[in-house]
Amino acid sequence: MSKLGIYGENTDVAHIAGSDGWPLVGNTFKYLLNTYGFGKAMRQTYGEVYRSRAFFLRFIVLSSPDGIEYVLRDEAQNFSSKLGWEPFLARLFPNALPTMDFEEHRFHRKIMQSVFRHAAMQSYAGLINDVVIEDVEKWREQGVVKVYPGIKAIMLDIAAKAFLGIDLKKDAEFINQTFITINNGLAPIIPSPLPGTAIWKALRARQTLFDYFRPMIKQRKASDGKDIFTRLCQAKDEEGAEFSEQAILDHLVNVLSAAHDTSTTSLTIAMYYLAKHPEWQERLRAVSNGLPEGAVDYSSLEMLEEHEWVFKEALRIYPPAPQLFRRSINACEFKGYKIPANTQVMVDVGYTHRSAEYWSNPMDFDPERFSADRAEHKRHKYQWAPFGGGAHICIGMQFAMMAAKITLHHLLKRYKFELDCDENVDFTILPITQPKNGLPVRVIPLMLQE
Numbered sequence: 232m233s234k235l236g237i238y239g240e241n242t243d244v245a246h247i248a249g250s251d252g253w254p255l256v257g258n259t260f261k262y263l264l265n266t267y268g269f270g271k272a273m274r275q276t277y278g279e280v281y282r283s284r285a286f287f288l289r290f291i292v293l294s295s296p297d298g299i300e301y302v303l304r305d306e307a308q309n310f311s312s313k314l315g316w317e318p319f320l321a322r323l324f325p326n327a328l329p330t331m332d333f334e335e336h337r338f339h340r341k342i343m344q345s346v347f348r349h350a351a352m353q354s355y356a357g358l359i360n361d362v363v364i365e366d367v368e369k370w371r372e373q374g375v376v377k378v379y380p381g382i383k384a385i386m387l388d389i390a391a392k393a394f395l396g397i398d399l400k401k402d403a404e405f406i407n408q409t410f411i412t413i414n415n416g417l418a419p420i421i422p423s424p425l426p427g428t429a430i431w432k433a434l435r436a437r438q439t440l441f442d443y444f445r446p447m448i449k450q451r452k453a454s455d456g457k458d459i460f461t462r463l464c465q466a467k468d469e470e471g472a473e474f475s476e477q478a479i480l481d482h483l484v485n486v487l488s489a490a491h492d493t494s495t496t497s498l499t500i501a502m503y504y505l506a507k508h509p510e511w512q513e514r515l516r517a518v519s520n521g522l523p524e525g526a527v528d529y530s531s532l533e534m535l536e537e538h539e540w541v542f543k544e545a546l547r548i549y550p551p552a553p554q555l556f557r558r559s560i561n562a563c564e565f566k567g568y569k570i571p572a573n574t575q576v577m578v579d580v581g582y583t584h585r586s587a588e589y590w591s592n593p594m595d596f597d598p599e600r601f602s603a604d605r606a607e608h609k610r611h612k613y614q615w616a617p618f619g620g621g622a623h624i625c626i627g628m629q630f631a632m633m634a635a636k637i638t639l640h641h642l643l644k645r646y647k648f649e650l651d652c653d654e655n656v657d658f659t660i661l662p663i664t665q666p667k668n669g670l671p672v673r674v675i676p677l678m679l680q681e
């Protein structure tokens with residue numbers, strides 16, 4: 232019988248070359264301090280598949296587009312997302328999409344998908360425009376803005392209007408703090424909810440949100456609101472199945488958590504590169520100025536193609552989720568490497584996004600690589616995977632793209648941006664990518680072009 236780790240995973244992976252790191256903590260600090268550098272060093276030393284140990288887990292890493300495809304597409308149903316994410320998410324989100332597998336996942340995802348249908352997306356576009364137009368005006372008089380908290384505030388207002396259908400002004404600080412506390416519990420140093428630990432605080436914060444939203448459900452079931460919460464309360468699949476009250480709360484809190492930091496991070500990174508590359512600001516601004524004043528409607532979003540390249544390029548260089556986890560449920564084999572059953576597997580999206588094997592000059596900010604002419608990202612279906620792939624591919628991908636394009640559009644129409652700090656900004660990568668200095672930029676107001 233194989234030896235099990237503290238999360239019940241198989242630890243018998245010595246047949247695969249790699250590094251176990253220091254006693255007890257393994258490579259945890261190497262991942263935390265130098266996520267990309269360590270992933271690259273491991274890949275260069277051991278190749279496409281290697282073993283590692285960190286976050287109290289023993290795991291095998293697959294570090295290539297083929298590896299990402301093998302695990303995420305998972306044609307043979309060898310991998311469990313539920314078990315793979317268990318160490319990070321099970322306590323906080325035991326009944327959400329990432330912690331469900333196969334039939335149960337399909338059932339919930341189908342109901343959930345109705346919340347992101349075309350007609351729903353059109354109404355979210357309207358809500359997002361309203362929020363962003365109001366919020367970006369607050370940057371006008373500030374001179375220097377710290378982009379990370381600035382974008383976070385906009386994303387929180389979007390969450391309030393488009394996700395929850397409430398005016399958060401009164402409760403904004405409370406909700407914001409509650410989310411910070413929940414997300415701090417996602418990559419815990421101490422993996423058990425002992426009083427005072429990050430997980431313990433996160434579980435209490437989650438309960439606070441449940442108590443806050445639960446009394447609203449009955450009214451939402453009969454309301455004509457256009458927000459995600461209302462739609463979740465009314466969502467049905469084709470057979471008419473709907474969510475229980477607890478399932479609504481579980482999905483709502485998980486969706487908010489999945490959306491908030493990822494969107495904030497990726498837009499902050501896009502703003503960082505735009506501030507460093509005024510020529511790209513000019514390019515996007517010229518397109519934005521060509522659109523009518525006011526809200527960008529859903530059908531005009533396709534005009535913002537170059538905004539999308541910039542956002543995709545930001546997601547390539549700094550994917551908010553650079554490492555994704557699964558657990559094998561069957562013994563299987565990838566390119567001759569045997570993966571025993573019950574083994575924790577990590578796919579290194581972050582390495583692949585920056586590898587010269589798949590991208591030309593990967594560390595250059597070069598949004599045109601996403602243009603139809605160059606289409607570098609299409610060399611392999613899984614070389615650009617910031618939203619994952621397969622059955623668990625991000626359900627909010629289109630929503631995130633839309634929110635990013637609308638936000639960049641309104642910001643660039645109104646302002647020029649220059650970095651107000653050294654251009655080599657230091658970023659924390661795990662658990663959430665963010666600039667250590669908050670990313671201060673000078674905001675230079677422009678005349679709005681009619």
Ligand code: HEM
Nearest residue numbers: 328329489490493494497552617618619623625626627631
């Ligand atoms: C730039 C922003 C975002 C990024 C980079 C991102 C990234 C991801 C990734 C990588 C996954 C797959 C995880 C896996 O396979 O294990 C995922 C799943 C998910 N995302 Fe996103 N996400 C973003 C925005 C959003 C938004 C805006 C929403 C909601 C409106 C959302 C909701 C979800 C949900 C519910 C899942 C779980 C899907 C499932 O398991 O079936 N995400 N996201």
